[in-house]
Amino acid sequence: MKKIVAIYPGSFDPPTNGHLDLIERGSKIFDQLVVAILRNPEKAPLFTLPERVRMLELMTSDFNNVHVDTFDGLTVDYAAKVKAEAILRGIRAISDYEYELQMALMNRKLHPNLETVFMMPAEQYSYLSSRLVREVAQLGGSVKDLVPEAVEQRLKEKLDPAVKLQSTREPKSRKRG
């Protein structure tokens, strides 16, 4: 039977619980879902590409039809490369719609057979964005419940070097036996 591959492109700087929610929904309707992180030389991200790959790999390790990759250039070209038939994007609120519609229609113009599929994350993530997570974390606020624990920890390490030092100094627990 034919397998439907979809890509879920984005910056994921950092990945949030909203992204994870969408990945989980996408993994249920597509046979394969590729979380595709854009390598964007113009943006100065908070997290390096390998850091974002690692965080997303950890977050998605329970889904056996999801994998993480990086790409540059046009999303439609990457989709063709991995033989994807759909682009998955999240719409949180009406404010997302205009930009997402523009992108979807431009992508359709570039590659008419590629469908964009919009899904809504759970309501509790409707205000959540990577930008706000970065801002709150940078200003010392709590991002608990907004990002997975592993991301929360990495944000602390990134923004407070003392935390990193502490975690590298902590003695590793010894295995018994």
Ligand code: PNS
């Ligand atoms: O998480 P983001 O930043 O909202 O993701 C935006 C992304 C990566 C999906 C978009 O910028 C993109 O597709 N960039 C790749 C270049 C491209 O294809 N541009 C034309 C899109 S219409």
